[in-house]
Amino acid sequence: MVKTDEKLSDKELSLNFDLAGYLKQRKNLVEAALDRSLPIAKPEKIYEAMRYSLLAGGKRLRPILCLATCELVGGTIEMAMPTACALEMIHTMSLIHDDLPAMDDDDYRRGQLTNHKVYGENIAILAGDGLLSYAFECAAETENVPSDRIVRVVALLGRAVGACGLVGGQVIDLESEGKTDITVETLNFIHTHKTGALLEASVLSGAILAGAKDEQIEQLTEYAKNIGLAFQIVDDILDITATKEELGKTAGKDLQAQKATFPSIWGLEESQAQARKLVESAIEQLNSFGEKALPLQALAKFIIDRKN
Ligand code: FPP
Ligand code: MG
Numbered sequence: 001m002v003k004t005d006e007k008l009s010d011k012e013l014s015l016n017f018d019l020a021g022y023l024k025q026r027k028n029l030v031e032a033a034l035d036r037s038l039p040i041a042k043p044e045k046i047y048e049a050m051r052y053s054l055l056a057g058g059k060r061l062r063p064i065l066c067l068a069t070c071e072l073v074g075g076t077i078e079m080a081m082p083t084a085c086a087l088e089m090i091h092t093m094s095l096i097h098d099d100l101p102a103m104d105d106d107d108y109r110r111g112q113l114t115n116h117k118v119y120g121e122n123i124a125i126l127a128g129d130g131l132l133s134y135a136f137e138c139a140a141e142t143e144n145v146p147s148d149r150i151v152r153v154v155a156l157l158g159r160a161v162g163a164c165g166l167v168g169g170q171v172i173d174l175e176s177e178g179k180t181d182i183t184v185e186t187l188n189f190i191h192t193h194k195t196g197a198l199l200e201a202s203v204l205s206g207a208i209l210a211g212a213k214d215e216q217i218e219q220l221t222e223y224a225k226n227i228g229l230a231f232q233i234v235d236d237i238l239d240i241t242a243t244k245e246e247l248g249k250t251a252g253k254d255l256q257a258q259k260a261t262f263p264s265i266w267g268l269e270e271s272q273a274q275a276r277k278l279v280e281s282a283i284e285q286l287n288s289f290g291e292k293a294l295p296l297q298a299l300a301k302f303i304i305d306r307k308n
Pocket of ligand 1: 093094095097098103104132161162166167170194195249253
């Protein structure tokens, strides 16, 4: 996919850090915690619908980022796991709602039929609502972390989800559909809110739970902003260059829906160059943490190397 230059190449990161092994191990931990977090209860139908989307795989990037920053700042996986699960629940619910006929009207997600295609629109809406409220319950019930940090994280999640985060970004995204005069500023607004806000919350929540100092939060905020935008640029590129099988969802949707995207404004090559620049900045931002930042630096690089 997007080519990286010498500076970012395997020499510096992959050879010193086994990202594939790290991702596999972390993903397994997250999958197991998600599975445990949501046993089937009554009414079964809604729990099944919630589990159908929550346990459908995915990269689990948000929980993995949360665990990584908690460890970076000296915390443990146990401290961050409830919030890591909450982030995946929020992300999953936003995709269930994004796929609804009233939004993007999509049939496939994570390699399987979308929630409403299986359970119907009414249950899909409720499955999203159920996951959203359960996310806050999970994060609030974190153990062995001072309660002021937990309250800060719960507020951070609320901000990331609401009108100044995902919801606001989605509104402007919907309003922009079919318009030919969307500016880079509007596109940036959509993505810093629709995608960036939750990625930023993923990075910062782990650090807050571990008791990060203000300066560390500032560095991690810059890192998160850079990877958030790079992530979206690569998403736009993949919508054009990847297949439905690779993506696990419909490909070519942006063009079909006449959505303004970074490649539609800059072209593919410039979009790739911009994503690479953002990832370089993200990596640089964490240099002062030394070796401990390798997982987060490798994760930043993964964002432009990924195939789905
Ligand atoms: C995918 O974008 C969608 C999102 C990242 C989030 C959309 C947000 C909402 C539907 C608001 C949800 C409500 C709450 C309360 C959080 P995309 O359509 O560009 O990407 P895709 O190709 O993966 O669908
Ligand atoms: Mg969509």
